[in-house]
Amino acid sequence: MHDSNKLLEQTRRQLASSKNTPTAAGQTNSEPEPDRDAVIDALNRMFAEFELVYHNQYNKAFSNPEKLSYAKKLWFSNLRHIQPDRIVAATHRAIRESEFLPTIKGILKYCEPDNNELGLPDSHSAYLEACRAPQPKAEYHWSHPAVYHAGRASDWFYLAGTVEHSAYPVFRRHYDDICERVKNGETLIMPSQKAIPETISKPLSPDEQRQRMQKMRDELDI
Structure with a gap:
């Protein structure tokens, strides 16, 4: 010693x-x-x-x-x-x-930091989350953006309509690749959600439609 x-x-x-x-x-x-x-x-x-x-x-x-x-x-x-x-x-x-x-x-x-350190769920939990998340997918509160991106890469329609023993390996391959990107420092961006307009338009009444049409005729001199 x-x-x-x-x-x-x-x-x-x-x-x-x-x-x-x-x-x-x-x-x-x-x-x-x-x-x-x-x-x-x-x-x-x-x-x-x-x-x-x-x-x-x-x-x-x-x-x-x-x-x-x-x-x-x-x-x-x-x-x-x-x-x-x-x-x-x-x-x-x-x-x-x-x-x-x-x-x-x-x-x-x-x-390298493991998945737990980065807040990444295990691949099977991520798969179940991707399958069960309601539409619209981009507005769902995901446990981690990697789950959303793996689901989108796997195709939502495919995940919804394919049995687990076929769909899960496809999802896991995409998820593992995305997790590696996260471990390498990549920041995943969620798609931007459309802002709710400040004013919501409503249909014009028949009288308002006639008034608008007449205004257009007057402006065009027809």
Whole structure:
């Protein structure tokens, strides 16, 4: 354990001295860069927990101190743009959901907010909502705009007239695609509702119609 702690501290110093690491994919100039030391601490915690949970796989992947040190540098270069608390949350999510030692790509996926965080219902609940929502669909109070857009992409008439075991996979495919767009930062826009006119016109009486017709004749001199 003493050697392991010494190695973690050595790797921490090596990572902290890497001042010229390129900006990682997914980071924008408008987002504040996370604290380097906090990211390093989160990664050290990740590797420590992975060692406990995926012991045999971990020791096979990082069979010597050199491989472990290089791996941590590589992971840091790919995760440095992510907030430390999200890295820790992704670590715990990976431990819960994956029986295999995660890759960098896998952890990046776990770092994305899940549907619950974004207010997105599960696909089957969304399907039932889309099928049961009354007309006009655009004016219904949807749990999330993604449900409306998935329903429209699937075709309302098709959803209403097709049995679930055929319609649900179609809806789910559209819904999953739209959820990915939401996770990538897209804001879904609902169609604008027509405003109620301030004055509502009513039919003219026969006398009013005759008066208007006469006015038009006078103006046209006919």
